[in-house]
Amino acid sequence: MPRFAKVIVDSYLDKALDYEIPSHLSTTIGIGSRVRVPLRNRSVLGIVTGFADHSDVPNIRPIQAVLGERPLVPPILLKLAEWMSNYYLCSLDAAIRTVLPYAVRNEKIRQKTTKFLKLRRSFTNHELDVLAKRSPRQAQILRILSNQPNCQIEIRKLEEEIGKAGQHLRRLSAAGFVEIFEQAVNRDPYANQNFLQDTPRTLNPAQQKAFLSALEAIANPASSRPLLLHGVTGSGKTEVYLQLVQHVLNIGKSAIILIPEISLAPQTVERFKSRFSPIQNQIAVLHSNLSEGQRHDEWFKVLRGEARIVIGARSALFAPLNNLGILIVDEEHDPSYKQEETPRYNARDLAIVRSRLEPCAILLGSATPSVESYHNAQSEKYALIELPERVDEKKLPIIRILDMKVHNRKKGSLRGIFAPYLLEAIQKRLQKNEQVILFLNRRGHSTFLQCPSCGYVEMCSNCSISLTYHRTCEKLICHICGQTKRIPTQCPKCSNRGILFSGLGTQKLEDLVQKEFPTARIIRMDSDTMTARDAHRQAFSKFRSQQADILIGTQMIAKGLDFPNVTLVGIVNADLSLYHPDFRAGERTFQLLTQVAGRAGRGDTEGEVIIQTYSPENPAIQFARRHDFLGFWEQEKEFRECFGHPPFRRMILLTLSGEKENHVEFLAKSLWRNLSSKLPPDCNISEPVPAPLSKAKGAYRFQLILRLPKDKPIYLHNLKSLLSSFSIPSNFSLTVDVDPYNLL
Ligand code: ADP
Ligand code: ZN
Numbered sequence: 001m002p003r004f005a006k007v008i009v010d011s012y013l014d015k016a017l018d019y020e021i022p023s024h025l026s027t028t029i030g031i032g033s034r035v036r037v038p039l040r041n042r043s044v045l046g047i048v049t050g051f052a053d054h055s056d057v058p059n060i061r062p063i064q065a066v067l068g069e070r071p072l073v074p075p076i077l078l079k080l081a082e083w084m085s086n087y088y089l090c091s092l093d094a095a096i097r098t099v100l101p102y103a104v105r106n107e108k109i110r111q112k113t114t115k116f117l118k119l120r121r122s123f124t125n126h127e128l129d130v131l132a133k134r135s136p137r138q139a140q141i142l143r144i145l146s147n148q149p150n151c152q153i154e155i156r157k158l159e160e161e162i163g164k165a166g167q168h169l170r171r172l173s174a175a176g177f178v179e180i181f182e183q184a185v186n187r188d189p190y191a192n193q194n195f196l197q198d199t200p201r202t203l204n205p206a207q208q209k210a211f212l213s214a215l216e217a218i219a220n221p222a223s224s225r226p227l228l229l230h231g232v233t234g235s236g237k238t239e240v241y242l243q244l245v246q247h248v249l250n251i252g253k254s255a256i257i258l259i260p261e262i263s264l265a266p267q268t269v270e271r272f273k274s275r276f277s278p279i280q281n282q283i284a285v286l287h288s289n290l291s292e293g294q295r296h297d298e299w300f301k302v303l304r305g306e307a308r309i310v311i312g313a314r315s316a317l318f319a320p321l322n323n324l325g326i327l328i329v330d331e332e333h334d335p336s337y338k339q340e341e342t343p344r345y346n347a348r349d350l351a352i353v354r355s356r357l358e359p360c361a362i363l364l365g366s367a368t369p370s371v372e373s374y375h376n377a378q379s380e381k382y383a384l385i386e387l388p389e390r391v392d393e394k395k396l397p398i399i400r401i402l403d404m405k406v407h408n409r410k411k412g413s414l415r416g417i418f419a420p421y422l423l424e425a426i427q428k429r430l431q432k433n434e435q436v437i438l439f440l441n442r443r444g445h446s447t448f449l450q451c452p453s454c455g456y457v458e459m460c461s462n463c464s465i466s467l468t469y470h471r472t473c474e475k476l477i478c479h480i481c482g483q484t485k486r487i488p489t490q491c492p493k494c495s496n497r498g499i500l501f502s503g504l505g506t507q508k509l510e511d512l513v514q515k516e517f518p519t520a521r522i523i524r525m526d527s528d529t530m531t532a533r534d535a536h537r538q539a540f541s542k543f544r545s546q547q548a549d550i551l552i553g554t555q556m557i558a559k560g561l562d563f564p565n566v567t568l569v570g571i572v573n574a575d576l577s578l579y580h581p582d583f584r585a586g587e588r589t590f591q592l593l594t595q596v597a598g599r600a601g602r603g604d605t606e607g608e609v610i611i612q613t614y615s616p617e618n619p620a621i622q623f624a625r626r627h628d629f630l631g632f633w634e635q636e637k638e639f640r641e642c643f644g645h646p647p648f649r650r651m652i653l654l655t656l657s658g659e660k661e662n663h664v665e666f667l668a669k670s671l672w673r674n675l676s677s678k679l680p681p682d683c684n685i686s687e688p689v690p691a692p693l694s695k696a697k698g699a700y701r702f703q704l705i706l707r708l709p710k711d712k713p714i715y716l717h718n719l720k721s722l723l724s725s726f727s728i729p730s731n732f733s734l735t736v737d738v739d740p741y742n743l744l
Contacts, residue, residue, distance in 0.1 A: 001026040002051035005063060007037055009046040010105070014091035014724075017046075018055040020062040029063070032071030032078055034105075036064045045105070047073055047096055067107070072303070073100055074320050076357050083353050089652075089720045089736045090343035098343055099318045101286075103295040112293065113182045117141075117158060117169060119151035120179055137168050142177065155180070186297040188281075195273040195280065200243055207236050210385045214244050217361035218251075218325050226352055228332075228377045229365040230629070231387030233598030234394065237365045238268065240387075241328050242275045244363070245309060249279075253325030253360075254308040258316055258347060260334035266537065267562070268330065272311055286312035286319060314339060314347030317354060324360040327351050332364035332373055333591060338741040346739060348373075367598060368591040371584075371640065372647040374633050397569075397607030399597055399625045403616045404573075405455050417512060422570050422610050430520055430549055434567040438513065438552045440506050441577040441592055448579045449476065451491035455614025457579050458485060458492075464643055466579040468692045479581050479743055480645075480705050482687040509572065510552050517550070525553035558595045567607050569596050574613040574621060581692050582743045583645040586620040590632050593624035644684070646739065649707040652719070653740040655691060657699040658732040665690075667732055668702040675706070678722055683708045683715060693744040699733075705743075 006016035019037050021029055029035070033048045038061050048071070073081075073096070081095035088095075097105065123131075123142055132139035140162065145151050159165055172178045203211055210229055217224035231237040245255045259268050273280055284298040284307035301307045303320045310319040314337055317327075329337070329348050337347040348364065355362035364373055364382070377384040390396075400421075407419035429436050448466040450457050458467045460478035467476035467485060476485040490497045506526045514522055525539050536556075543551050544563055551557060551566075555577075577589045597609050613621060623632035641648050656671065658664040668688035676685050684707040691701040708715045716738070728734050 002053050004052045004055045004060070005029065005035070005048045006050040006052060007035060007046040007063070008049050008093050008096055009037065009039055009044050010097070011093060012039070012044070012046075014085075014093060016049050016092075018052065018057045018060055020060050021051075022062045025063060025066050028066045028069075030071040031075050032073035034067040034072050036067065037061070038064060045107070047078075047100070049078055049092075070303070072104060072320070074322070076354070077318060077320060079357055080318070080350065080354055083357075084343055084345055084350065086720070087716060088343045088345050088738050089716065089723065094343050098315075098339075098345070101295060101299060101315065101318075103292040104299050106292075110296075112185055112297070114185050115155045116152050116181055116183050117145065117155050118179045118181065119145040120177060122146065122151075123177075135168070135171075137162070137165065138172055141165065141168060141172065145178065186301060188294070188297070190269075190273065190280075190285065193273075195270065195277045197277040198271075198274045200246070200275070201236075201239055203239070203243065204236065204391065206387045206389070207240050210240050210387060211243060213383065213385050214240070214326070214361060214363055215247065217363075218244070218248060218253075221355070221359040221361050224361060225381065225383045226355065226362045226364065226376075227385055228369060228373050228382045229363055229385050229387065230369050230374070230377075231365065231367060232390060232627075233367045233595070234390040234392060235367075235387035236391045237330070237387060238271060239391075241330070241363075241365070242271065244326055244328070245272070246275075248325035249282075249308060251325065253323050254321045255310070255326050255328065256316060256319055256321060256324065256351075257309070257311045257328045257330065258314065258337070258351060259311065259330045260336045261313055269311055272309065276309065282307050283309045283311065284319065286310060286316040288313060288315075314345075317347045317351055324354075324358050326361040326363065327355050329362070329364045331366055333366045333368055333370035335588075335741045338739075340742060342735065344735075344737045344740070346741075349739070368594045368629060371587055371633060371636050375637060375647050395606060396627060397597055397609050399593075399609045399611065401616045401621060401625060402610060402612045404612050404614050405453065407612075408452065417509070417572065418516075419612055422612060423516060425568055425608065425610060426517065426550070426570070429568045430517060435543070435546065435548075435563060435565045436550045437557065437563075437566055437569045438509070438550060439555070439558070439569065439571045439592075439596065440509055440552065441555050441571060441574065441589075448581065449487070450575065450579070450614060451494060451496050452614075453496040454491060454494040455575075456491050456493040457575075457615075458488070462643070463583065463645075464639065465581050465583055465585065468581045470690060470694060472694065473690070477689050479689060479692055479703060480583065480686060482689045484689075506552060506554060513550060513552065520550050521548040522550045522552060523548045525551065525557050530556065555592060558592055569607070569609045571596070571609070571611040571613075574611050575615055578613070578615060578618055578620060583640065583643070584741070586618075586636060586639070589618075589620040590624050590636075593621065594627070594629070597624065597627070644707055648710070649684075650710050650716075650738070651740060652706040652708065653737040653743060654704040654706065655701055655735045655737070656688075656703075656728075656732060657696070657701045657735075659699060661700040664700045664702050664732065667728070668704060671726060671734075672704055674726055675704075675719075675722060679706075679715070679718065682712075691744060703743075 003021060004018050005021050007019055008016050031048055035046055035048055036043055037046055043064060077099045081099045085092040085095040128139050128142060173180055214227060217227060229237055248255045269285055272283060276283060284302050286298055302310055310316050310321060329351050332348050339345055352362060376382045402419045402421055426436050447469045448457055449469055458476055460467055460483050462483060463478055463480040465480060467478055470477055474487060476487060506524055510522055510524045523539055523543055530536055542548060546565060578585055619635050656664055656668045672688050686705045688702045688704050691703045694701055
């Protein structure tokens with residue numbers, strides 16, 4: 001046994017510390033063990049990341065205790081944490097904290113136990129009758145026990161039936177008739193739900209082909225490429241996942257299924273719970289809506305090997321499963337796989353890394369694959385599988401595009417917010433008792449300038465993203481390259497003088513709609529109204545059971561839409577997402593429109609989608625209208641390549657924030673000078689500019705965007721050491737976002 005252990009201490013240095021292993025702990029300690037160690041005059045917790053036979057540290061101190069019966073972090077997950085810290089430029093400690101959830105790290109959260117009562121021998125009716133004369137209550141308890149499975153019952157349940165019985169239980173126990181014991185119970189988030197078993201469907205030829213490719217990858221994971229399953233909405237992707245998981249279980253392995261946001265898509269969990277209902281307790285569900293206790297129990301169920309299927313949002317990727325057969329990432333394009341706090345990892349990308357470390361098969365699925373993943377498929381890093389048709393042969397809805405430049409001039413248009421055509425369409429659906437969804441696809445708080453008469457938007461000539469309007473300095477700024485422009489007093493294209501655009505919120509939209517349709521029942525869903533834990537589910541179920549006529553919301557309602565009675569979906573202003581100051585704006589718009597189109601008209605009446613825009617000719621809108629993914633991808637790829645956006649270069653976003661605007665700017669400039677002089681010339685580093693969200697929580701924010709060549713991972717390493725040697729005063733903060741998804 002080695003004499004020393006390397007320990008990463010919680011929230012301390014980005015460096016393992018050496019400790020001596022006392023001989024009485026040498027048999028219980030392992031890599032990934034949770035340990036208690038002395039640090040200065042405190043006692044702290046940490047994780048063992050390695051062993052050594054000698055150490056140069058003078059006066060080395062011993063480990064005080066090893067917690068738990070087994071190591072908490074399997075070696076593969078430690079390697080994954082190390083990878084995360086190197087790639088996402090975060091500390092190893094932060095990466096380990098991500099891999100090991102709070103509910104497990106925190107010693108105060110424990111397994112819950114409860115008291116049971118068990119019969120020690122059987123009793124004849126005669127014996128019970130005799131006892132009943134002396135103590136009817138005790139006889140009653142024994143009778144109840146005899147009728148329980150295994151002749152045992154949870155005391156809490158017994159007392160719910162017969163009232164407090166402490167004294168009788170003690171007597172029965174003293175007489176040797178019953179035994180009282182404690183047993184661990186799991187706080188199961190799905191304890192009170194029943195799932196009817198459903199049976200596998202016979203796969204159609206396209207599904208069969210997908211299934212076989214994945215079987216091959218499961219059998220030979222080390223020599224197989226990641227699989228990208230591109231299947232239109234309703235093409236039977238989930239059915240393929242279910243059968244693959246069944247196969248993996250059959251050969252004695254386990255599976256992880258990642259889904260973007262569970263609260264928005266509870267159906268997927270339900271389908272797995274139903275399909276595997278006889279072994280329901282082998283499914284663990286991990287997501288943010290669990291209590292800490294539930295999360296603790298689900299996690300330990302996995303560690304003990306009791307659960308072999310894990311379903312969850314991004315953190316489920318770190319489930320400590322053994323013998324992983326397949327990792328499935330559903331809706332792989334979804335931005336919520338990206339964690340928007342340090343470490344800012346992307347679970348889809350880390351899933352690929354984990355699958356290489358295991359090794360196991362990996363399947364990414366989507367109706368609208370991300371530009372990045374599809375690029376990997378086209379360049380044969382991934383293997384592409386396609387499900388081009390819907391299973392039920394339902395028709396996709398008709399998509400109509402309304403050019404607001406034309407409609408604004410018509411009589412009856414509502415201040416450029418509703419074209420008369422959309423208002424009439426809503427009216428018609430309401431008269432027929434059908435339901436309507438209105439999307440206001442607004443993101444963040446950024447503002448762009450748009451001419452209401454010709455639709456012109458000022459774009460950056462270097463980056464081809466919209467310029468952001470900054471009220472404080474009265475300028476237009478590009479957030480990728482830093483280009484600035486004066487605000488035009490009239491439209492450069494049509495000379496209109498009223499060019500300023502002001503945003504429209506969901507609240508205001510609701511008021512307008514209510515005024516227009518006074519008797520309509522409206523539900524509004526956005527981040528203001530959906531703060532309660534169960535709010536989504538309630539709003540959705542209210543709408544599904546037709547207790548409302550119109551649902552108004554932001555993109556949070558694009559997912560999980562399955563309302564048979566919805567026959568009209570209106571996109572109020574497609575330009576809001578089209579001119580988001582982000583190189584992915586076109587991709588997001590295309591995905592959103594495709595999602596919506598794939599979901600409207602799920603019932604028997606044909607659906608209609610109406611898109612209002614000033615840019616009807618925009619490719620994202622046109623390709624979505626034609627349901628042409630490949631066409632969209634080809635032009636988008638060209639655009640990304642031409643302007644040096646991901647996936648052609650690696651983007652890194654640095655954001656500095658602090659209380660005094662000019663101090664933050666000064667610091668940002670000195671960071672910029674520092675990096676510019678030290679990084680190789682094939683890295684682009686933009687000059688610092690105020691972030692689109694230039695002030696948040698009282699702090700001013702400045703950004704720098706770096707674009708590095710993709711084939712030189714060493715640059716990441718260099719950048720990490722440059723950043724750690726650049727000292728940031730304590731009243732400022734620097735966030736580092738590798739492969740950012742949110743450029744605000
Ligand atoms: P996706 O995940 O691509 O949206 P699903 O797997 O949810 O598609 O399939 C859509 C619907 O079609 C579901 O109700 C599913 O049960 C059904 N389905 C899937 N595959 C088949 C099949 N081979 N035969 C019959 N029905 C199927
Ligand atoms: Zn630019």
